[in-house]
Amino acid sequence: MNAVLTVRGLVIIALVVALALVPLYVVLAGNYFPLTLFTRIVILAMAATSLNFILGYGGMVSFGHAAYLGIGGYAVGIVAFEGVYSGYLQWPLALAASALSALVIGALCLRTRGVYFIMVTLAFAQMVYYIAVGLDRYGADDGMTIYRRSEFGGIVDLSNKIVFYYVCLALLLGSIYLTWRLVNSRFGMVVCGARSNDRRMRAIGFPTTRYRLTAFVIAGSMCGLAGALLANHTEFMSPAVMHWTRSGDLIVMVVLGGMGSLFGPLIGAVTLLVLEEVLSDVTEYWQIIVGPLFLLVVLFARGGIDGLLAGANRD
Amino acid sequence: MLLLIEQCLNGLQFGLLLFLLAAGLTLVFGIMDLVNLAHGSFYMLGAFLAATFAAWTGSFFLGVVLGLLATLAVGMVVDLVALRRLYGRNHLDHVLGTFGLILFFNELVRLIWGPAGLNLTLPAWLNTSVELLGGIRYPTYRLGIIVVALAVALFLYVLVMRTRIGMLIRAGASNREMVGALGINIKLLYTLVFGLGAALAGLxxxxxxxxxxxxxxxxxxxxxxxxxxxxxGGIGSVRGAFIASIFVGLVDTIGRAFLPDLFKLVLSSAAASTAGPALSSMLIYFLMAVVLVLRPEGLFPVAGK
Incomplete structure (x- = not known):
């Protein structure tokens, strides 16, 4: 009964309510900058949530997750560039393209384990990055401007920034809900089981690689949808979205917030991006502070912020 | 034909540079089981330090030597301060911790040297070209890189396989506790190996x-x-790293040089000029995918791992 009213539960509820109230603040204060920032945070939190599903629950350390962000974004961007703005075409295409790439990349990467897996996912993401750099028609290195946001036939108007923010927030909460459903399903149990003891899972008859691959594809397409949102948000797409440091940032969000925790990636994304924003106001060289901070999190706070909150309640 | 030979030499030179990086990475991984993303930072630091020392002393060689010694020192300090605490942790921790180090070093370099790059000017006698067999002129300096890198590879082989330190390194890789129990300061040994890897990347x-x-x-x-x-090449294997790096260097360089022309034979020139560069930069990743399908452990896996 008291499960929700822990320190951790209260923080999460407060966070979600605060996120829902951002547009209200923006309208009252007349300052639209926080809305832009928080739309970005919500979209990246969704990408981090998708990574958390394979990293936190499945134990697959993918260092190339930003590739799907880019693939989803480019699917929207390229279709828009060719003059088709219908979201009914763009978004399913973004999902399909990222799912298909995750299927191919995952099938190859899952032949390996441990460190190899980290390096191979990184290398394939770099390959996707170079493909985008080579797309001369679509801006190559410089990227391309997307002149119109996805259109949904008048049902929702994404060019309204507040509507768009709520769409992003709803999709984020939707992906957290989906993760919750998946993790507690038989399928999710097998994926988690394969993380703790792959050999034992195989011994009792589960073809774990197939399960892992499915999880990898689900995470990839969820991230692709986040990419479609990102393209609509920035109205711009360039290979920089897929730069390998973006993949690193996603991992940082997951670990900082708390791996294998449903709301961890959201907490991590909010913390990291707000911290970046604050620090970059203080000094131009903010990364000199953030870098060692990652090291400290790794050394002293392995459960992430969510772990600390859960711990605070236990005392 | 002349172009092909020249590109082969360029590929060899690039491959050997890759080997210097990969050797350090694979040694550190094979011995300490540590994934070091910040290895590239030592590559960058070596370049900046050497260029600075060369400008101070006015001598190319003094600058390079001082730069390498400084990189070695930085590597050992990084190991002592940060990475020593990460040994024995899982690989995700290594990735995150060293990712933080990359951000730190990039920003540190920006803070010290500013956002613009630095040049390192070659002494006049290196800035020439020599005539090889068959009348090809090839830059002396690039030839020098090949010679130095081959010498380093030989040095590494002798160090690891034929010296007492190398014996300890190999012993530490297979059983850390036992080497420690025999009275060897294994932590110091690790710090030395890490510094060596950093200096190789710096070189x-x-x-x-x-x-x-x-x-x-x-x-x-x-x-x-x-x-x-x-x-x-297979993780932890210096021999595998050597062969694979030359292979990758050759495939990448030759692919970039000739694939666009090959495409022109098949496709229209407009299509070829877009597809050529994009595909040639993907070539080595294809190669990697093929190796993964055929031999997921790499071409030269370390026995017993």
Missing amino acids: AGVMQTPILTAQIGMGENILILAFVVIII
């Missing part, structure tokens, strides 16, 4: 600088290529 960075100038983040793309080398 690669220094040698690349006269050709490409020292820039912030210069170590990152080549680090990912070094990962590809390690995946192809």
Whole structure:
């Protein structure tokens, strides 16, 4: 009964309510900058949530997750560039393209384990990055401007920034809900089981690689949808979205917030991006502070912020 | 034909540079079981330090030597301060911790040297070209890189396989506690190996600088290529790294030089000029995918791992 009213539960509820109230603040204060920032945070939190599903629950350390962000974004961007703005075409295409790439990349990467897996996912993401750099028609290195946001036939108007923010927030909460459903399903149990003891899972008859691959594809397409949102948000797409440091940032969000925790990636994304924003106001060289901070999190706070909150309640 | 030979030499030179990076990575991984993403930072630091020392002392060689010693020192300090605490942790912790180090070093370099790159000028006698068999003129400096890198490879082989330190390193890799129990300071040994790896990466960075100038983040793309080398060669294997890096260097260089022309034979020239560069930059990743399908452990897996 008291499960929700822990320190951790209260923080999460407060966070979600605060996120829902951002547009209200923006309208009252007349300052639209926080809305832009928080739309970005919500979209990246969704990408981090998708990574958390394979990293936190499945134990697959993918260092190339930003590739799907880019693939989803480019699917929207390229279709828009060719003059088709219908979201009914763009978004399913973004999902399909990222799912298909995750299927191919995952099938190859899952032949390996441990460190190899980290390096191979990184290398394939770099390959996707170079493909985008080579797309001369679509801006190559410089990227391309997307002149119109996805259109949904008048049902929702994404060019309204507040509507768009709520769409992003709803999709984020939707992906957290989906993760919750998946993790507690038989399928999710097998994926988690394969993380703790792959050999034992195989011994009792589960073809774990197939399960892992499915999880990898689900995470990839969820991230692709986040990419479609990102393209609509920035109205711009360039290979920089897929730069390998973006993949690193996603991992940082997951670990900082708390791996294998449903709301961890959201907490991590909010913390990291707000911290970046604050620090970059203080000094131009903010990364000199953030870098060692990652090291400290790794050394002293392995459960992430969510772990600390859960711990605070236990005392 | 002349072009082909020249491109082969360029490929060999690039491959050997990759080897210097990959050797350090694979040694550190094989021995300490540590994934070091910040290895590329030592590549960058070596270049910046050497260029600075060369400008101070006015001598190319003094600058390079001082730069390498400084990189060695930085490597050992990084190991003592930060990475020593990460040994024995899982690989995700290594990735995150060293990712933080990359951000730190990139920003540190920007803070000290500013956002613009640094040049390292070659002494006049290196800035010439020599005539090879068959009348090809090839830059002396690039030939020098090949010679130095081959010498380093030989040195590594002798160090690891034929000396007492090398014996300890190999013993530490197979059973850390036992070596410690026999009275060897294994932590010091690890710090030395890490410093050596850093200096190797620094050497690669220094040698690349006269050709490409020292820039912030210069170590990152080549680090990912070094990962590809390690995946192809088999992790922890210096021999595998050597063969795979030359292979990758040749395929990448020759692919970039000739694939666009080959495409022109098949496709229209407009299609070829778009597809050519994109596909040639993907070539080594295809190679990696093929190796993964055929031999997921790499071409030269370390026995017993």
